[in-house]
Amino acid sequence: MKAVRFSRFGGPEVLEIVDVPDPHPGAGQVRVAVRAAAVNPSDWKKREGLMNGRLPQTMGHEAAGVVDEVGEGVTGVAVGDRVFGLSAEGAAQAELAVLAYYAPIPPSLDFPGAAALPAAIETATRALDQLGVVDGSTLLVNGASGSVGSAAVQLAVVRGARVIGTASPAKHDYLRSLAAEPVVYGEGLVERVRVLAPDGVDLALDVAGSGVLAELIELAGGAEHVITVADFGGAREHGVRFSSGDAGRAVHVLGQIGELIESGRFLPPVTQTFPLAEVAEAHRAGERGHVRGKLVLLIG
Numbered sequence: 001m002k003a004v005r006f007s008r009f010g011g012p013e014v015l016e017i018v019d020v021p022d023p024h025p026g027a028g029q030v031r032v033a034v035r036a037a038a039v040n041p042s043d044w045k046k047r048e049g050l051m052n053g054r055l056p057q058t059m060g061h062e063a064a065g066v067v068d069e070v071g072e073g074v075t076g077v078a079v080g081d082r083v084f085g086l087s088a089e090g091a092a093q094a095e096l097a098v099l100a101y102y103a104p105i106p107p108s109l110d111f112p113g114a115a116a117l118p119a120a121i122e123t124a125t126r127a128l129d130q131l132g133v134v135d136g137s138t139l140l141v142n143g144a145s146g147s148v149g150s151a152a153v154q155l156a157v158v159r160g161a162r163v164i165g166t167a168s169p170a171k172h173d174y175l176r177s178l179a180a181e182p183v184v185y186g187e188g189l190v191e192r193v194r195v196l197a198p199d200g201v202d203l204a205l206d207v208a209g210s211g212v213l214a215e216l217i218e219l220a221g222g223a224e225h226v227i228t229v230a231d232f233g234g235a236r237e238h239g240v241r242f243s244s245g246d247a248g249r250a251v252h253v254l255g256q257i258g259e260l261i262e263s264g265r266f267l268p269p270v271t272q273t274f275p276l277a278e279v280a281e282a283h284r285a286g287e288r289g290h291v292r293g294k295l296v297l298l299i300g
Contacts, residue, residue, distance in 0.1 A: 003094030004279050004297075007056040009049035012280035012287075020058070023098045025071035029088055030099050032065030035111035036273075037092040039282050039295040040119060047283070059279075060092030064105060064114035065300075068096070077102070084114035085254060086122070093279065093297055101251040106258035112271040116147065116294035120269065121257055124152035126250035127227050127243045128159070131203045135160030140193060140201040140219060143208025144180055145171035147269045147294050148229065152205055153180045154266050155253075164196055166208070178267065190215050206231055206240075213238045271296045 001022050006014040025031045037060045045051050046059070064084035067077055077083060085102030086092075105114040133139055139156050143149045144165025156163050157179045165180040166189065172182035183192045189212060193201065202225065204216035209230030216226045223239040235242035260266035270293030274282040282295050 001095040002276070003091060004059040004276070005056050006047055006059075009047065009055075012044075012047070012283040014047065015059070015280045015283065017277060017279070020094070022096055023089070023091065025069055025074075025098050026088070027072040028074060028100075029071040030067050030074060030077055030083065030102055031069040031071075032063060032083060032097055032099060032102075033068045034063045034065040034092065034095060034097050034299045036064045036115035037094070037097070037276075037297045037299060038062040038115045038119065039093075039279070039286060039297060041286065044283050044287055058089070058091035058094065060094070060097070060297075061087050061090055062115050062118045063087060063092035063097045063099065064111045065097070077104075082111075082114075084111075084118060086118050086249075086251070093276070093299075095299060101249070101254055103254040104258060106261045108262060109268060112273050112296040112298065113268045115296050116269050116271050117257060118254060120147040120151040120294070121155070121253045122245075122250050123148050123229055123243075124155055125253040126245070126248075127205050127229055128152060128156055129250055130241065130243055131205060131225070131227050133159055133161050133203060137161040137203055138197055138201045139163050140204040140216065141165045141180070142185065142204065142206045142210065142212055142216060143167075143230070144175055144182070146207060149207040150174075150178060150267075150269060152207065153178045154260075158260060158265055164193060164201065185210065185212070190218055193219055205229070206234075209234070213240050216240075269293045273298050 003020045067081045082105040083102045085099035088098045088100040145167040163180040165175045166185040175182040200219045204220040204226045206228035213234045226240045276299045
């Protein structure tokens with residue numbers, strides 16, 4: 001099968017489409033004929049050698065496609081079903097991928113839209129669970145308009161929370177459409193949030209990693225009420241919890257998101273698509289920034 005791989009670290013030019021052996025699912029896993037696979041910022045960090053020193057490496061953690069092989073003990077999913085989920089080996093950007101965690105694609109969602117979901121909703125749900133966001137909580141999301149931030153906003157609103165979200169002015173109408181109260185990020189953030197919440201907030205989630213953990217701690221009344229998914233150094237400096245999948249993933253949300261989408265309570269991210277052969281250009285677009293929504297590769 002064809003797959004994205006690199007054999008040396010560097011810029012997008014090191015990415016290659018190569019032939020690799022077909023993977024096969026283990027117990028509890030499924031293999032899909034991939035129709036779409038997402039591209040994430042971690043991909044270029046990986047490509048530059050900032051995350052893992054081994055070579056060569058395949059790419060991609062999120063895929064959507066059609067089941068063509070099931071592992072031992074799999075129930076509720078059959079060959080021919082449309083599913084989306086998380087790759088077992090970080091090898092989703094390929095013609096075939098093994099998914100360790102998966103769920104049916106909601107009927108109203110296409111393959112690119114489904115491929116854009118898993119990492120964002122898992123990260124957001126994990127952080128909300130760790131923070132203890134419940135009905136009546138007031139949550140501040142720093143970086144609320146991106147794929148993880150917008151997922152966190154919507155999933156918190158579903159829980160009954162009041163959500164204040166930081167974003168550039170151009171994204172404020174979008175945040176309002178998600179039932180969040182927008183504020184501009186940057187200097188003076190504490191004062192702007194206090195206009196909306198004079199006593200501060202109950203909890204704060206940092207998705208942007210923009211160096212505002214001290215302000216979030218002040219607004220939330222202590223480091224124990226703040227989590228970041230983007231600022232590892234700042235978390236250590238300020239005593240804030242850094243949320244990663246190492247402590248367990250919130251994969252239960254994969255099976256719950258379909259009902260929220262079909263009932264209109266969760267709006268999937270916009271996608272910008274590229275053919276698999278243009279994976280290097282997708283990386284360049286992502287690294288330039290200003291991408292609206294999620295980058296997705298089309299396969300098959």
